[in-house]
Amino acid sequence: MIITDTHTHLYSEAFDEDRHETIERAIAANVTRFFIPAIDSTYTESMLQLEEDFPENVHLMMGLHPTHVKENYKEELAHVEEMLAKRKFVAIGEIGIDLYWDKTTLGIQQDAFRHQIKLAKKYKLPIVIHCRDAFNEIFEILEEEKDDTLFGIFHCFTGTLEQAHQAISYNMKLGIGGVVTFKNGKIDQFLNQIDLKHIVLETDSPYLAPKPYRGKRNESSYIVKVLEKIAAIYEVTEEEVAAITTENSKEIFSL
Structure with missing residues (x-):
């Protein structure tokens, strides 16, 4: 059984004390494919080191996280472009809009999101979307940009069934993580109405640990x-969920 974690921040400071042990624990649990989203330029070096240490398992994205879209965002976008021109990445991410922390940056978040979607199209790469309190704003831009070259993952999907169908209509897979195990997570109530071919698994570690680890540092294992939980929701075997979701990840990331 091969399990794919399509979204994990393994370069995070949260893993500085035991990064290699954490990854080895995951590999021992059959989690052998790790897709690593970018945040901003300050993490690029540690991401590249992670790939160097685990070249068979770690696959890097490049992008500017919406919560890190600040006054210097054009410099950060220039760094993204420079890195994309220099070497291969598997996706542009994580990108999007986050209105939970700061609504005043909406305008520049929208600008950065549009710009990075265009970069994804230029390099024929998927996008990995971060959306928090911003479904309408995200969908507005996806509606503008939708075509055969727009595809990717709606990371950490926590919306409604209607929003799930809308995301899928833009050629997005739904990234499902620890929230599906929460009592108040809600997505478990309708997830089985969505074909498994539209779903990928993720942790978003070190954040959003599933039950029974909720509130602790999350990790890929x-x-x-x-x-x-997903096997229980769909009433299929864990092996089947692992196989289908890994195949879905291969479709998105082309590996």
């Missing part, structure tokens, strides 16, 4: 709890 905990994706097994997400897998168990």
Whole structure:
């Protein structure tokens, strides 16, 4: 059984004390494919080091995270472009809009999101979307940009069934993580109305640990709890969920 974690920040400071042990734990649990989203230029070096240490398992994205879209965002976007021109990445991400922390940056977040979608189209790469309190704003831009070259993952999907169908209509897979195990997560109530071919697994570690680890540091090995929950929701085996969601990840990332 191969399990794919399509979204994990393994370069995070949260893993500085035991990064290699954390990854080895995940590999021992059959989690052998790790897709690593970018945040901003300050993490690029540690991302590249992670790939160097685990070249068979780690696959890097490049992008500017919406919560890190600040006054210097054009310099950060220039760094994204420079890195894309220099070497291969598997996706542009994570990108999007976050209105939970700061609504005053909406304008520049929208600008950065549009710009990075265009970069994804230029390099024929998927996008990995971060959306928090911003479904309408995200969908507005996806509606503008939709065509055969727009595709990717709606990371950490926590919307309604209607919003799920809308995201899928833009050629997006739904990234399902620890929230599906939460009592108040809600997505478990309708997820089985969505074909498994539209779903990928993720942890978003070190954030959003699933039950029974909720509130603790998340890590990629905990994706097994997400897998168990989804298998129960769809009433299929864990092996089937792992196989289908890994195949879906291969479709998106082309590897």
